Amino acid sequence: MKNKFESRQYVIGGIIIFIAIAFIIQLFLLQVVDTAYKVSADNNVFRYVTEYPGRGLIMDRNGKLLVYNEVAYDLEVVPNFMRSFDTLELCSILDISKEKLVEGVQKAKQYSAYKPSVVVKQISSKKYAILQETLYKFPGFAVRTRTLRKYPEPIAAHVLGYVGEVNDKIIKSDKYYKSGDYIGISGIERSYEKEVRGRKGVKIYLVDVHNSIKGSYKDGTFDTASIVGANITTTLDAELQSYGEKLMQNKIGSIVALEPSTGEILALITSPSYNSNLLVGQERTKNYMMLQDDKLKPLFNRALMARYPPGSTFKLVNALVGLQEGIITTNSAFSCNGGYHVGSFTVGCHHGGSIDFLHSIQGSCNSYYCNVFQRILDDKKYGKVSVAYNNWRRHLASFGIGRKLEIDLSSELSSFVPTSEYYDKIYGKDKWKSLWIISMAIGQGELGVTPIHMANLTATIANRGYYVIPHIIKSIEGKKSIDPKYLEKHYTTIDRKYFDPVVDGMELVITSGTATRARLPGVAICGKTGTAENPHGTDHSIFVAFAPKNNPKIAIAVYIENGGFGSTWAAPIASLMIEKYLNDTISRPLMEEGMVNANLINEKKQ
Amino acid sequence: MTTRKVNIVKSADWITILLYLMLIFMGWFNIYAAVYNDEYNSIFDTTQRYGAQLLWIGLAIIIAFILFIVDNKAYHFFAYIIYGIVVFILVGVLFFGKEVNGARAWFELGPIGLQPAEFGKFATSLAIARFLSSFNLKIHKLENIVIILLVILTPAFLIILQNDTGSALVYLAFVFVLFREGLTPWVLIIGVVVLLLFFASLLLEPLTVLISLYVFTIILFRLNNNKALREILIATSVIFALSGVIWLVVYFFKLPINFYFSVVIAIFLAGVYFLFYAYKKNLKVVLLLIAFFAGSLIFSFSVNYVFDHVLQDHQQKRINVLLNRDVDVKSAGYNVHQSKIAIGSGGFYGKGYLKGTQTKFNFVPEQSTDFIFCTVGEEWGFLGSVTVVLLFVFLILRIIYMAERQRSVFGRVYGYSVASILFVHFAVNIGMTIGLAPVIGIPLPFFSYGGSSLWAFTILLFIFVRLDASRMELF
Structure with a gap:
């Protein structure tokens, strides 16, 4: 049966087709064009759980444990899975303020809605036990297990360094790190971060709408296992380090002891130091501020960063350069009439009459080395003072002085030896004379040498002409060899034959010279005292030495700030260190007691 | 009226039956995916929805078979009685029904829950078909209009009383049926205009709506009278000038009236003149257009008021979700957001059967019922969705x-009623899952989990298949 409205079927059919086309277009946009929904679906269902490996252990050269790990718990949150919860209950379990929790959650939201971020760090295992049972009440929150550094004996804080959370800059520059990760900030932890951190693992889980885990993604095909950090054996001798720190208590300064033949750092002492355990755990920030505000600057690594004038110890270098350049021979003698006099200019000394080469070292004669240094600079074969000066500086550089040695601890500063341009700037180009910078003859003036560089200089003399770059790494677990640059010998510009007379002079310093206090029966110690003038107060007491004379096992540099004469404090301390290392017992308890008990910090404050 | 015997099995429309079977079994497979978990694996486990649905499907096929052997004339004969019984049950459910999710819409018959509202659709279709087939019926006669409205709106009103507004909205489908039977197209046109105006008023600036309306009115005028360009230009410039003058006055005297209202005042002032002019010249079209324009404008004004004061909170939210206005994807917008993620993440080919992560891990609520299309979208992709x-x-x-x-x-x-009801369900349900319609909780026919809706749609469809099979009996 037809009727007149029959054509309206096409209107209705048209509407149906119109809607169908609209649906197909929308489906095409959603499913084919827009890829954001795939990401959203993945974000819904994938939960990436990072596994944090423990950092590698750190040991001394004899296998004694210096750093190990302890388990800690961090509370983290995935903001998108948070539902309303009892804030007060969570706060009371964790014993934190509501503001702190809110602030943490806010920060997490800013970082990512889908990725977990840490809200409360390092929860004690006792609180963790309670939290674990109630965690179901706080959707979106989870606990991740982390390891914290622990130090069985609080020594060598500056060498070991500390670990801290990565900052935004690191996160941006290195993809490995995510917010809340730890990284070595200083010391070995920093230098060997890549080895010691291991590798994080990721497990991919599938979760349902309630954020409960439903299984691993594709049976773990895409999971990566975490790899525990490599254990590291350092060159440190924990006993020597510990003994040195004891000797240095209540003193400001530094001791660096090296094994000359290998460049291995046996002890690297900075005083005052701090207890490494302070920079771990929840109190870390507070403790760090306290240490930073300390007037004695315990965070300052003096052994690597403090530039002191080397004082008379530097005469050793000038003697060697003088011999090499043919300015003097071992037979040369200069007269010393209570000092070095040029016109009205005088560098004071305490000798009388003629001083020969050996006695110039033994007695630390200022006049002798002023004469040597003046002749080095005014050497006719170089024409100009600046050329001769640069040549002298070149010799220094071959000992590693005036530049960085590139040791494997990041905070090393280069020692300071002015360039000729430096003097050109002050006095005008080539207008300066040898006499104007004569104080460098005796290690004063602009010179600034760090303890580690002084120790390296001593080791070079002990080796009669070469050094191996000082380093803290002895071996890394799983690696056949350390960086070859720490095995290579660096020869100086001084011929081997010139070292022997200098070494002979250094032996005389101990047996009958300025440092007879350092004498150790049965061990041939060679050394040199230094007393560095400094504008801030009492002279620094300096002593460098190595022992035994033949086939040396230890080279050492000791700096005691404001300790007065080198022979007073630095020499006996160096001697005790040598005895401790070579003999393992102390035959001079009185001397040891005197050194340990001396408080030189109060003197400074007065 | 004479009849002749035909073989109803032979003349049944097997294409429709085939499509029906395809849809219910595709629906079942997707319900299985939506409910699937590793703990239960027997497909006949009736404690699980796929097991139950299998049972419902079996019963549905039996129902279809029974409907098919009933004499076709019975449906015409019993139309009003069936309608009366269903209305009676709809009243009954208000008093004796069980409340689920805030809607008192269920009868509990032992383990089976029945939703009478679902059965209202075929009963109303029968009644409307019976009434409109009355000999020589004039659809625009007032008493007929009243009867038609009563037949359609009685069940709809009872369903609203059950607090199931979504199911009641389906009765709007009868507009298409009435349109086919001769209802003035203005009902459809005004419906569309009202819908467009509603969303436009919520989404656009008032001035934009005003200008669009004006332009639309002018276009209608031009379509009616293509010689009126001069009048249009004059009218437009008069309104422009008037607006300018009024705005100057407002500005000069610093009256608390904004630019939009000065334009409205200008248009109304001009409108009064046009009205007078049109009346004098007997231009009926202009009168109608002015009425249309004014009506639309007033409607547009009132939309925001209605939205804020008449619509319930959850209804406002659903419209906001649809329009993407301050959507909170964690609460009101959650369903649609997750639904779009499920469908969108399916890609072109889909993630594969039982491999949809949104589906498997229950990110979309109500996925086996109202949001069943998500499963199709996620696991079967664009290809499956389009299919x-x-x-x-x-x-x-x-x-x-x-x-x-x-x-x-x-x-x-009756046939048009079936088509229209299926169409409204299809359009609203799929539209909702892909973000083209507000969230209105009505099932996708044959697909969604649930005995009541499956049986009701089966009855709705198979009565028509039965009627169609016997069509040749009539001369």
Whole structure:
């Protein structure tokens, strides 16, 4: 049966087709064009759980444990899975303020809605036990297990360094790190971060709408296992380090002891130091501020960063350069009439009459080395003072002085030896004379040498002409060899034959010279005292030495700030260190007691 | 009226039956995916929805078979009685029904829950078909309009009382049926305009709506009278000038009236003159257009008021979600957001059967019922989604085609009722899952989990298949 409205079927059919086309277009946009929904679906269902490996252990050269790990718990949150919860209950379990929790959650939201971020760090295992049972009440929150550094004996804080959370800059520059990760900030932890951190693992889980885990993604095909950090054996001798720190208590300064033949750092002492355990755990920030505000600057690594004038110890270098350049021979003698006099200019000394080469070292004669240094600079074969000066500086550089040695601890500063341009700037180009910078003859003036560089200089003399770059790494677990640059010998510009007379002079310093206090029966110690003038107060007491004379096992540099004469404090301390290392017992308890008990910090404050 | 015997099995529309079977079994597979978990694996486990649905499907096929062997004339004969019984049950459920999710819409018959509202659709279709097939019926006669409205709105009103507004909205489908039977197209046009105006008023600046309305009115005028360009230009410039003058006055005297209202005042002042002019010249079209314009403007004004004061909170939220206005994807917008993620993440080919992560891990609520299309979208991708859309469109168009070949008005009207009801369900349900319609909780026919809706749609469809099979009996 037809009727007149029959054509309206096409209107209705048209509407149906119109809607169908609209649906197909929308489906095409959603499913084919827009890829954001795939990401959203993945974000819904994938939960990436990072596994944090423990950092590698750190040991001394004899296998004694210096750093190990302890388990800690961090509370983290995935903001998108948070539902309303009892804030007060969570706060009371964790014993934190509501503001702190809110602030943490806010920060997490800013970082990512889908990725977990840490809200409360390092929860004690006792609180963790309670939290674990109630965690179901706080959707979106989870606990991740982390390891914290622990130090069985609080020594060598500056060498070991500390670990801290990565900052935004690191996160941006290195993809490995995510917010809340730890990284070595200083010391070995920093230098060997890549080895010691291991590798994080990721497990991919599938979760349902309630954020409960439903299984691993594709049976773990895409999971990566975490790899525990490599254990590291350092060159440190924990006993020597510990003994040195004891000797240095209540003193400001530094001791660096090296094994000359290998460049291995046996002890690297900075005083005052701090207890490494302070920079771990929840109190870390507070403790760090306290240490930073300390007037004695315990965070300052003096052994690597403090530039002191080397004082008379530097005469050793000038003697060697003088011999090499043919300015003097071992037979040369200069007269010393209570000092070095040029016109009205005088560098004071305490000798009388003629001083020969050996006695110039033994007695630390200022006049002798002023004469040597003046002749080095005014050497006719170089024409100009600046050329001769640069040549002298070149010799220094071959000992590693005036530049960085590139040791494997990041905070090393280069020692300071002015360039000729430096003097050109002050006095005008080539207008300066040898006499104007004569104080460098005796290690004063602009010179600034760090303890580690002084120790390296001593080791070079002990080796009669070469050094191996000082380093803290002895071996890394799983690696056949350390960086070859720490095995290579660096020869100086001084011929081997010139070292022997200098070494002979250094032996005389101990047996009958300025440092007879350092004498150790049965061990041939060679050394040199230094007393560095400094504008801030009492002279620094300096002593460098190595022992035994033949086939040396230890080279050492000791700096005691404001300790007065080198022979007073630095020499006996160096001697005790040598005895401790070579003999393992102390035959001079009185001397040891005197050194340990001396408080030189109060003197400074007065 | 004479009849002749035909073989109803042979003349049954097997295409429709095939489409029906395809849809219910595709629906079952997707319900299985939506409910699937590793702990239960027997497909016959009736404690699980896929097991239960299998049972419902079996019963549905039995129902279809029974409907098919009933004499076709019985449906015409019992139309009002069936309608009366269903209305009676709809009243009964208000008093004796069980409340689920805030809607008192369920009867509990032992383990089975029945939703009478679902059965209102076929009963109303029968009643409307019976009434419109009355001999020589004039659809625009007032008493007929009243009867038609009563037949349609009684069940709809009872369903609203059950607090199930979504199911009641389906009764709007009868507008298409009435339109086919001669209802003035203005009902459809005004419906569309009202819908557009509603969303435009919520989404656009008032001034934009005003200008669009003005332009639309002018276009209508031009379509009616293509010589009126001069008048249009004059009218437009008069309104421009008036607006300018009024705005100057407002500005000069610092009156608390903004630019929009000065334009409105200008248009109304001009409108009064046009009204007078049109009346004098007897231009009926202009009168109508002015009425249309004014009505639309007032409607547009009132939309925001209605939205804020008449609509309930959850209704406002659903419209906001649809329009992407301050959507909170964690609460009101959660369903649609997750639904779009499920469908969108399916990609072109889909993630594979039982491999949809949104589906498997229950990110979309109500996924086996109202949001069943998400499973299709996620696991079968664009290909599967389009297949389902096309199957529905094909089925609906097939029913319209069948309705047109009926020799009785009863059969045709009933056929159109089936097509229109299926269409509204299809459009609203899929539209909701892909973010093109507000969240209105009505099932996707044959697909969604649930005995009541499956049986009701089966009855709705198979009565028509039965009527169609006997169409040749009439001369």
